[in-house]
Amino acid sequence: MSANVLDIALTVLLVAAAVWTVSTARMLRSVIGLAATSALLTAILFRLDSPLAAVFELSVCAGLIPAILVSAVGLTARMDDDALARRKRAKLKVFALLPVILAAAAWALVRLNVPLDFALPAAQGPGATVQTTLWNLRQADLVGQIAVLLAAAFGVVVLLKGKSQ
């Protein structure tokens, strides 16, 4: 049985978007690449029957996070043309090896041929939904999420507070 063409295409596009995100010299293009990576991951999550996680990924990771990163890039100093040219040369040097590493890793993983007939844990009942799992089984996660969000809000307020005279 051969792999689905759509699955392979999505995987290749995801890796290509991730490589473009980290290797492009301009910061804004890098942020756009990150949003594209998130959008492609969303498509894969839909393919894997996980629509709620996909919607979260699309709205938060492809929408909110790039917006925050663009604001951060806008608040830092602008790079002049000479510095940009130097960075492009440096990036070319640093990331020249990456495609070779990725090709070698992909070849090794495909050749490795890991046996996938391992025993699976018992599946949840057919009535298990994300809502019931989240509210009945993972309440500690919800408390943790609220605590992390509050800590993050507090941290940002402290970090961005102006110096008092």
Added chain:
Amino acid sequence: MTPQAALIFGTFAVGAVLVLIVGFYSLLSTRNLIRSIIALEVLTKSVTLLIILAGYTTAQQALAQSLAITLIVIEVAVMVVGVGLVLRIHSQTGSIDTNTVENIKG
């Protein structure tokens, strides 16, 4: 595991590992703090895919999705605090280069 599920797992698992390599490579090679945050984001994409893939393979999508949602929320919190730190460092030193951060007092 059915042959079809094994095939899907194999295809996307290879992609997830490659994205993980890209994220680590970028994290280790960059000196720009905002790029470090972007590399961390790329790493979390790989982890999100692996969690959902594990849920799909074991027919526990509900549990995997709830864990992925938790991961996304924590990812946002980490990213926002990271950006706050970068902006603070930029306002103090005028730079977002990690070499500059190594030289600051404290």
